[in-house]
Amino acid sequence: MNPRALAAWSLSGITIALASGNPVYRALALLCAVNVLVALRRPEVSLRGLSIALVVAGLIAIAVTTLASHTGDHAFLVLPSAIPVLGGSLTVEAALFGASTGLGIAAAVLAAAPLSLVLTPNSLVDALPSALARTGAAIGTALNLIPGIARSATEIRDAQRMRGWRPRRVREWPDLAVPVVLTALEGSIALAEAMEARGYGSGARSHYSDLVWRWADVVVCVVAPAAAIAFVLLRVSGSIADWYPFPNVSLPPVNGVGVACCLALALPALVWRR
């Protein structure tokens, strides 16, 4: 898949997820993003950590809104008013509004996630415009250093343990931290020397993996932004209505074209193959 097409899709997904407070559209955008991630993520990538983080973020959004907003007709608990900020009625409407907010956050994060979970960092850097090629190479190299530092830390820790290092107090941790930092610095300098010796910075660069545009890439690159633009126009014109559960909870209004715009985000999972 073409990284630029995927970037266009991600931007479209984020736009749709955040353009409306309507949970129906947010839920649809979220489901489409999940579908793309499950179908196209790199084989070694696990979605467990991201899933847990999003569930936690959603629960926090619900909790904060419920505890801080005391608006709504359907109270399920009343906290003593003596408690600052939290005191008052806790309502179903506030909880649902919090859930809708969490849904929007999750949908936006999941729309951006394929940029790191489907693409490798370097393929994204390679997709930068040629004017940013040198900067991109530097970013790619920096990204490559991070796992190296982690490996170096493990190697140093093991080496020191084998020499009898058994940290019992915080002040003994510099025995590990200092060499890790020094080794990282030395490694960075050595890498800079190697890059210089291989001609980095000698002039205009070319790209090994020139971006290839297949028909599927073009379709995604056209359809997803078109859907996002249409969604925003419908939202501005009022055809796509927002949802506000206060004071009395109601079903969110649904527009057929708006739903179609959201479903267009599922396109990558249909036309791209990993």
Place this chain on the structure above:
Amino acid sequence: MTPASGVSLTGLTYRYPGARTDALDIADLHIGDGVTLVTGASGSGKSSLLRVCNGLVPHFHGGTIGGSATVCGHDVLSTATRVLATKVGFVFQDPELQSVYPTVERDVAFGLENLAVAATAMPYRVADALERTGIAHLRGRAVSTLSGGERQRLALAGVLAMQPRVLVLDEPLSQLDEDGGRSVVTILGGLAATGTAVIIAEHRVDQLARLGGRVLAMEGGHVVDAGRRTAGRLVETVSSRTPSSPRARIAWELTGVATGPARTPLLEGVSLHGREGEVVALVGPNGGGKTTLLRTIAGLLAPFSGRVHREPGRVAFLPQNPMALLHRSSVAAEVLWTVRRDPPTDDVATLLAELGLADLATRDPRDLSTGERQRAAIAAVLAGRPRIALLDEPTRGMDDAARDALCRAIQRLRASGSSIVIATHDKNLTAALADYTVAVGGRTARALAPVAVA
């Protein structure tokens, strides 16, 4: 190659920033086409000389330089390294520190991108470089999963793809197995035959003997044209080796072990042991699992199955990268840091002298040459009385004198009852020290016949 297109140095002096003495002082030197082998003890100025060839000295390292240096007609003193890179390829001593991108194929292409080679031409040049260095099968692999030897070949491939007119290599064989070393020597011979100037600093001169060419001996920053190649030799301690007693107590033992650094075992069904006063050499191809086996014996890697037994006592472990160990302010402080935790202790000065480090005892380990750092790391791990000593490629970057010193230190440890395991490609070291060898590769490790005492 005409003189104008070779490497010419006249009245060249160079001093690193903050140094008290010149690292290089070369009256007159011209290096033309063919192979030039640069020899000399650790710290003699080999690496500095090589760095002049592509301008890293002085442009990257700074310092004070005098005289003149031209490479392929370019004035080194006024031409940036990144410009000289179009003519001069450089393979560094430490392959771990020169990979730019995370995958093999992509990393080889890095230099081509910098030279703005057309995208259509790059795949062919990348494939050719991978083929010539024998790592075409690693094309899609993550660099982080490669062994030291595979990384060394990757570094060479990245430079070969750039088709340099002068190829400079700093110890290119130090981590390669015998087959890998042989194939690299063949590649270098082929390049030299087609008009590329190949300049190599290497301690393993025996493998380079068939290349012919010129030898430059270096000492204290000066160059002496020795004129003929020195043959590889066995270390002097070879005849002093005495086999260990079969009745000696077992110090470590693996029983039916399956182990590996990732999720799947690299080695399976491994059953081995080592006795007190015994030296075991792990040999085998790059990526075969020698380091994995050492780490498993050390207890740094838990086996997937099977049993690992070690007698109580300190286990000394020398990793491939000596800088993982060295972080005190001086070489002597490094050794003291170990022995403070492992009494009774030898006299630190004696150990430093044994390894030829007496004059370097007060120096910061990070200011030393690669070979000197290696010796300092060995001193740091072998100090005291380790019950088991595990050494991963201990002769990497070592000259003959340092290797002799290492052999003496290991003989002393063996005499005091330590069980020693060495992972090495160095056949001379194996012949000098090993009671028996273990062939590691093909997903297993098996003990070979005891090494005959010369």
